[in-house]
Amino acid sequence: MSSMGQGTAAGFSIPLVRQFSIFLENRVGRLVDILRSFDEAVDVQLHALTVLEATDFAVVRMIPDNADATRLLLRSRDLAFSEVDIMITELDDDRTLSNMCLYLLGAELNIQFMYPIIGDHPMAGPRMAICCDDNQFAGQVLLRKDYRLLGAEDLRSGM
Numbered sequence: 001m002s003s004m005g006q007g008t009a010a011g012f013s014i015p016l017v018r019q020f021s022i023f024l025e026n027r028v029g030r031l032v033d034i035l036r037s038f039d040e041a042v043d044v045q046l047h048a049l050t051v052l053e054a055t056d057f058a059v060v061r062m063i064p065d066n067a068d069a070t071r072l073l074l075r076s077r078d079l080a081f082s083e084v085d086i087m088i089t090e091l092d093d094d095r096t097l098s099n100m101c102l103y104l105l106g107a108e109l110n111i112q113f114m115y116p117i118i119g120d121h122p123m124a125g126p127r128m129a130i131c132c133d134d135n136q137f138a139g140q141v142l143l144r145k146d147y148r149l150l151g152a153e154d155l156r157s158g159m
Contacts, residue, residue, distance in 0.1 A: 015088075019048075019061055019083065019084050020063075022034065031058070044065060048063040063129055091125050095146065111132055112132060
């Protein structure tokens with residue numbers, strides 16, 4: 001199970017997923033054009049998407065299930081992008097979003113951003129992508145509070 005982590009000198013490592021941030025000109029149809037590229041790709045599926053709009057540019061944050069294929073796709077389209085590892089946590093009645101934020105606050109961790117994950121697995125609860133100023137420590141805090149953290153293999157398997 002991904003949420004168990006592996007031992008490290010500092011405690012244990014946590015599962016992380018790769019988020020891509022694409023920088024787009026703020027023009028009509030640009031987002032649809034990018035999304036169609038992913039629809040046509042046979043080796044990658046998007047599991048999360050959020051758009052941050054500015055006057056001239058937009059930043060599209062996305063979580064695919066295949067980082068290597070995504071990188072190739074974005075390069076083939078000559079798109080400017082960056083990558084960062086983030087966490088995905090599953091919520092339920094006992095592991096709520098407000099409690100998650102409270103635990104991170106108690107550990108003096110800052111949430112840089114978060115957004116929901118697209119999902120239709122019948123056994124899965126709501127999921128949130130989250131990035132903190134120290135994801136390893138934040139993940140360790142959440143795991144100690146019995147939150148389930150998902151890795152890239154969990155996205156591919158639909159868990």
